[in-house]
Amino acid sequence: VLARPRVLSLMTTRRCTAACDHCCNGSSPRAQGAIPVERMHALIDEAKQIPSMQRVGFTGGECFLLGRDLDALIAHAHELGFETRVVTNGYWAVNANAARKRVAALEAAGLDEMMLSTGTFHQAFVPVGRVVHGARAAAAAGIRCRIAIEACDQQTFDESVLHTELADEIAARRVFLGHDPWTTDAGGRGVTELSHDRLHEDGRRYQAGRCGEILDTITVTPDQNLQACCGFPTEQLPALRIGSVAEMSLTDALRESPNDLMKMWLHVAGPQGIAEFVGRYDPGYVLPPTVSICEACAVLQRDARAMAVLAEHAADAAGAIVAEFVQLHGGLEPLHAF
Numbered sequence: 001v002l003a004r005p006r007v008l009s010l011m012t013t014r015r016c017t018a019a020c021d022h023c024c025n026g027s028s029p030r031a032q033g034a035i036p037v038e039r040m041h042a043l044i045d046e047a048k049q050i051p052s053m054q055r056v057g058f059t060g061g062e063c064f065l066l067g068r069d070l071d072a073l074i075a076h077a078h079e080l081g082f083e084t085r086v087v088t089n090g091y092w093a094v095n096a097n098a099a100r101k102r103v104a105a106l107e108a109a110g111l112d113e114m115m116l117s118t119g120t121f122h123q124a125f126v127p128v129g130r131v132v133h134g135a136r137a138a139a140a141a142g143i144r145c146r147i148a149i150e151a152c153d154q155q156t157f158d159e160s161v162l163h164t165e166l167a168d169e170i171a172a173r174r175v176f177l178g179h180d181p182w183t184t185d186a187g188g189r190g191v192t193e194l195s196h197d198r199l200h201e202d203g204r205r206y207q208a209g210r211c212g213e214i215l216d217t218i219t220v221t222p223d224q225n226l227q228a229c230c231g232f233p234t235e236q237l238p239a240l241r242i243g244s245v246a247e248m249s250l251t252d253a254l255r256e257s258p259n260d261l262m263k264m265w266l267h268v269a270g271p272q273g274i275a276e277f278v279g280r281y282d283p284g285y286v287l288p289p290t291v292s293i294c295e296a297c298a299v300l301q302r303d304a305r306a307m308a309v310l311a312e313h314a315a316d317a318a319g320a321i322v323a324e325f326v327q328l329h330g331g332l333e334p335l336h337a338f
């Protein structure tokens with residue numbers, strides 16, 4: 001296998017305390033499915049067999065529903081020398097004291113980074129005050145913290161509270177605020193019709209260029225499928241699946257997966273580069289404007305016209321794609337190091 005993943009992302013559970021409209025994981029308090037805790041410990045050990053692996057991330061659903069098991073998993077990854085990261089909606093930070101206590105256990109386990117997500121759709125379930133408590137506690141404990149704010153035209157969330165309440169932490173560069181497009185759930189589970197006219201007016205179209213995530217971050221889903229990226233539509237796009245790790249180790253699943261062209265092509269050229277290739281055989285073919293590279297990826301992979309061109313002509317580009325992939329990853333060094 002040519003892949004040299006740096007990040008293992010564990011979608012620990014599909015269950016969440018929230019049920020945000022357009023959640024890309026189909027998460028809610030009623031959602032079923034979780035990677036057994038013992039399997040997650042084994043996956044962390046297996047990740048250690050992959051020399052390129054540097055970081056383990058814990059997402060969901062809501063990974064804080066794992067309680068102390070989350071701390072033990074972080075500690076395990078930390079002891080093996082991995083950087084560690086959690087993604088959470090911050091529901092657990094009910095007040096300053098509770099936030100400090102919960103974060104102290106994470107700090108003791110060796111957590112390096114916390115991402116908190118918030119915005120209009122999250123507000124129905126997790127008030128922004130909890131995100132403030134969580135971010136402040138993380139910053140005080142020296143844990144890098146990023147707050148991801150949903151961005152779409154339907155957004156009514158007033159983010160000024162974050163700027164005001166966390167002014168010191170932001171100024172000290174301990175807390176970072178970012179805006180991530182809140183996009184239509186590729187699984188078709190969203191209700192609100194989303195649009196992004198404001199982002200388009202600001203010039204935020206889909207990002208051209210290669211996808212740095214695919215084959216760099218590999219994800220284990222609650223169903224123990226191994227996916228080749230952590231993009232929001234990954235579970236909905238069959239071409240991004242690597243295999244199952246329910247009965248097989250991470251390293252065996254990677255070893256046995258074919259070096260399929262689509263994954264390497266996305267890695268070296270991204271959806272836009274592939275669409276340009278399609279346009280050479282089908283003049284006039286262009287991707288519609290989107291606000292994220294993952295949205296563009298889903299549109300491309302679901303476009304029968306584009307897929308028909310690729311089925312017929314992708315082999316013409318195979319040699320160049322593999323050569324570029326190998327060059328990106330250290331020239332002629334052997335790549336099957338594990």
Ligand code: SF4
Nearest residue numbers: 016018020023061089
């Ligand atoms: S908090 Fe995140 S995982 Fe939970 S429902 Fe909302 S978007 Fe989904």
Ligand code: SF4
Nearest residue numbers: 211213229231294297
């Ligand atoms: S652009 Fe495609 S391959 Fe890359 S992270 Fe997004 S969904 Fe995954």
